[in-house]
Amino acid sequence: MQDTQEIINEMKTLKKYFNNVRVVDPLCKSVVQIKDVHGDVSLEKQMQSSCYDFWGINQSCLNCISMRAINENDTFVKFEEVKERVFMITAMPVKLNGRCLAIELLKDITNQRIVDGILNMEVQNIDAILLHKSIARLNEMVMRDALTKVYNRQYINEKLPTNIIKAYLEKECLSVIMIDIDYFKKVNDNYGHVVGDEILQMFAQTLEKNIRQDHGDWVARYGGEEFLICLAHCCKEAAVDTAERIRQAVEAEQYQTTAGMLAITASFGIQTMVGQEMDMIELIRLADKHLYAAKQSGRNRVVTE
Numbered sequence: 001m002q003d004t005q006e007i008i009n010e011m012k013t014l015k016k017y018f019n020n021v022r023v024v025d026p027l028c029k030s031v032v033q034i035k036d037v038h039g040d041v042s043l044e045k046q047m048q049s050s051c052y053d054f055w056g057i058n059q060s061c062l063n064c065i066s067m068r069a070i071n072e073n074d075t076f077v078k079f080e081e082v083k084e085r086v087f088m089i090t091a092m093p094v095k096l097n098g099r100c101l102a103i104e105l106l107k108d109i110t111n112q113r114i115v116d117g118i119l120n121m122e123v124q125n126i127d128a129i130l131l132h133k134s135i136a137r138l139n140e141m142v143m144r145d146a147l148t149k150v151y152n153r154q155y156i157n158e159k160l161p162t163n164i165i166k167a168y169l170e171k172e173c174l175s176v177i178m179i180d181i182d183y184f185k186k187v188n189d190n191y192g193h194v195v196g197d198e199i200l201q202m203f204a205q206t207l208e209k210n211i212r213q214d215h216g217d218w219v220a221r222y223g224g225e226e227f228l229i230c231l232a233h234c235c236k237e238a239a240v241d242t243a244e245r246i247r248q249a250v251e252a253e254q255y256q257t258t259a260g261m262l263a264i265t266a267s268f269g270i271q272t273m274v275g276q277e278m279d280m281i282e283l284i285r286l287a288d289k290h291l292y293a294a295k296q297s298g299r300n301r302v303v304t305e
Helices: 004-014 050-056 065-071 126-142 153-169 184-191 192-209 236-252 280-296
Strands: 021-027 030-037 040-050 076-082 085-096 099-108 175-181 218-223 225-233 256-257 260-262 266-274
Touching: 004 021, 004 099, 021 050, 050 076, 065 076, 065 085, 065 099, 065 153, 076 260, 085 126, 126 175, 153 175, 153 225, 153 266, 175 184, 175 192, 175 236, 184 192, 192 218, 192 236, 192 256, 192 260, 225 236, 236 256, 236 266, 266 280
Parallel strands: none
Antiparallel strands: 021 030, 021 099, 030 040, 076 085, 085 099, 175 225, 175 266, 218 225, 256 260
């Protein structure tokens, strides 16, 4: 990894070729200012500024490539549209003063021809509203599970750490529910994978119907028949109530499949953090531990600490 002074020098060069070059902390959703006073480099949060303010929105980007750049230690590119201008954003991971951050390079490409195979047309000739919708849809697709249409594992990796740090800084509760469909292998074995996919799709819809999406709750497919729900500002008791409500809804549902009406159940494991520091891996591990306990004790139940 390059040293801080070398990165500062390279950023000065990059500013000649890009409309905006900035360092962001995607965990805190902030722009970081680099100050070099007589060789003493410090990093400071840009006051009253979030990294997404540039786009004229009041919430973090759905497809945060800076978080992905840090998570995967690689460089990523995406497009965004703001005020009828199209920007290409490149995010590169860097380590400055021991902090994992990202350098974002923003290039206005509105009047340039986009690489063939991406948009394959001149941006200036595209209807602005349709363009905005197309870019938003593409960024959403990156974060959605192709089968169930809920969020995917990549979204968990990018969004959950942000939720955790926000809850910690605000001294708020945050609950995670790990959910697993009981005996799902039997569904595939007895009825085939097409029916199994239908069950997964309808099960995901049941989960989404029973969370407070307008309060920042979200559902993601963790893998296979396992799902994760993040409940913002949610204490353990409220999380248990939510999980129990979903458990009962799943148990009562008769899912209409190509093999006929099928009933399933699910097991739930909950972990709540209350103002303490906890990383994503540990939070999921504890919720998964409680999920395992739910399955070991008979399935179709909710277990928490």
